[in-house]
Amino acid sequence: MPVSTVKSQTDDVPALALASVGRRFGALVALQDVTLTLRHGERRAIIGANGAGKTTLFNTVTGDFPPTSGRILLAGRDITKMPPQARTRLGLRRTYQTPLLLDQLTVRDNFYVAVRGIRGGxxxxxxxxxxxxxxxxxxxxxxxxxxLPLLGRRAVEISHGERRQVEIAMALAGTPDVLLLDEPAAGLSPGDRGTLTALLRSLPSSITIVLIEHDMDVALGFAEFVTVMHNGRVFCEGLPAAIAADQRVHEIYMGHRHG
Amino acid sequence: MTGSLSPKWTGLACLVALVFFPWFATPFWIVQIGAQTMILGIIALSLVWLAGYGGMVSMAQLVTAGLASYVVAYFGVQSDPALGFRLPWGLNIVLAIAAGTAFGIAVGLIAVRCFGIYMIMITLAIAVGFFYLARQNMGFFNAYNGFHGIRAPTLLGLSLRDPIPFYYLCLLCGISLFGFVVAAARTPLGLALQGIRDNPRRMQSLGYNVAVHRVVAFGIAGFIAAIGGVLRVWYAGSVSPGSVGVGSSISILMIAILGGMTHPIGAFVGALLFNLIQNFAIDFIDRERFNTMIGIILLAIILFMPSGLVGLVDRLRQDDRRGDRPPRQTAPNASQQSPKIKEGNHP
Incomplete structure (x- = not known):
C-alpha cells in the first residue's frame, strides 16, 4: 500500500482519516464501518454502483449528514461533531453531484461569497x-x-458544463487542504470532460483530492489509489491497475450478485 | 435608446419630484399621501429586505413597528397621566428603535428554523399573539384604549408635527433606509443573505452559519420597521390594538406584493399604490368596498405580473433594450432567452 510512505513528521498525520464511520437513516444502514486513510496530496477515487454509499460518505465527512457512529479526523483534528461551516473553515471543501450554485447571483458574486466564507467578516x-x-x-x-468571460452572468443562465467549472472554482477559494468532488464529470459532453480532467490535473499537489466517479476510465485515469464501495461498505482498495483487473469489481459494476 | 427608462434618470426624476412636491401640494397630499406612503413604504421595506434578499416572508413586520410605536407612547408624552414615563424624546426614539430591533431578533430566533409557508405561519402567529396581548395587557399597552395625544417633537424651533417638516422627515428616513438596503445588498452580509435565499445548504458548505445570518437579517428588518413605527405613531398621534391588527399586517404583505420584492423600490411603489387606492376608492365605490377593490387589484397583479409593478418595469426595460443590443458572442446556449428555466438537473 502506498499509503504508508512516511517522508516527514507532518506526513505522519493523514490529511483525512475515517475510523469505522457509519450512517443510518432510520432502519436503513447507508454506511457501515468505513475506515479510510488519505495522506496529504493524495488523489483518491471512490467508485461503486448506485446506492453504494459514496455520496453518503461525502455527506458524513462534510457534516451535511453527520455520521451516526465512528470518528472523522481532518489533519488529526476530530471533526465528527462539527457543523459543516466549521469543517469548511478548517480547509475541507466539496462539490455536489448536481452543481449547487447561488442561482440568482452573478458568477462574480458567487466567487465573492465563496472567498468571504473562508476569509471571515x-x-x-x-x-x-x-x-x-x-x-x-x-x-x-x-x-x-x-x-473569466462568465463573471458577469447570473449563475442560473450558464450551461451545465460551466456550472461545474464555477462550482469547482468556488471550492478552491482560499486553497483547500482536502477537496471532495462528487461525480464532477457527470452529464458533461466529451469536450467539457477533457477540460475538466485537465483542470483537475492542474490543481496544486498540496490539495488532497477525493473523487467519486461512475466512469471507471476517468476515475482510474486520475487517481493514484482507488476505493471500491459496495452496499455501504468498503469492498476493496488498491492501485488503479489492480482494481481495473479485478473481476469482482467488474461484477459489482455489471450488477451481478456478489456473495 | 434606453434613456427614457434608465434607472439613474428615473431615480433622479423621482427624487426631484419628491423633494419639490410639497411646493405644489395641499396638506392632504403632503401628509395623507406623501408622508403616509413613506411610512408604509418603510415598514414594507423591512419585509422586502427579508423576503426579496433573504427569501423569508415575515408577517410580523407590522407588529415590530407597532411595538416601537407603543414604546414611543409609553416612554413619551401622551394623554393618559396614570401610565408610562415622560422621557426626553431623543432617548425615547433610541429606546423605541432598540426595542424594535430586539423584537426583530427575537422573531428571527423563533422563526429561523422554518422555511417557506411555515415561516409565514409562525410569524403570523406572533403577529396575532401580539395583537391580543396589546388588547388585554393594561400595564404596558393600556389594553383597548391604547395611547393618544402623542406628538412629534419640536426640533430647533421646527415643529415636526407640521405637514411640510413631517413630510421631509419621512422622506429623509425613507430615502436613507432605501439607500441603506440597496448598499447592504452588495456587502458580505447582504450577498450572503441572497446566497442563503438561493441555497442554504450550499452556503453552509461555503463556511457560512446560515442560522446566524438569518437572525441578523431579522434584526436589521426590525430596525427598519421600528423607524417606520416611530414615524407612524407621530403621524397618527395614537396607537391602539387597532393599529396592530392582523388586517394591517396583511396590508404590509399586500404592499410588498403590489410593488414587487425583486427590488427595494417595490416597497415604496406598492405603498403609493395601496395608499392611493385606500384614499380614493371612496370616490369610485363605497368605502366598505375598499377590501374588494384592493383584493381584485392584488389578484390581477399576482396573476399577470408576479414580480409586482417593479417586475413590470423591468420587463419593459428589457424589451426596450433588446432592440439595440448586439447579440452575445460568448457561449451561446438555449437558456439565454429563458433564464427562468433551471439547468443542470442531470442525475
Missing part, C-alpha cells in the same frame, strides 16, 4: 479594507478554471 455590512484582495482572489479563481 461574513456578517460585515461593508466590504472592508481587503476588498482589493478579495477581488484578486475572485479573478484568480476565474482564471484558474477558465471562466
Amino acid at each position: 461574513r456578517l460585515q455590512l461593508w466590504r472592508g479594507a481587503d476588498a482589493g484582495a478579495d477581488e484578486q482572489e475572485v479573478l484568480r479563481l476565474a482564471e484558474l478554471t477558465g471562466v
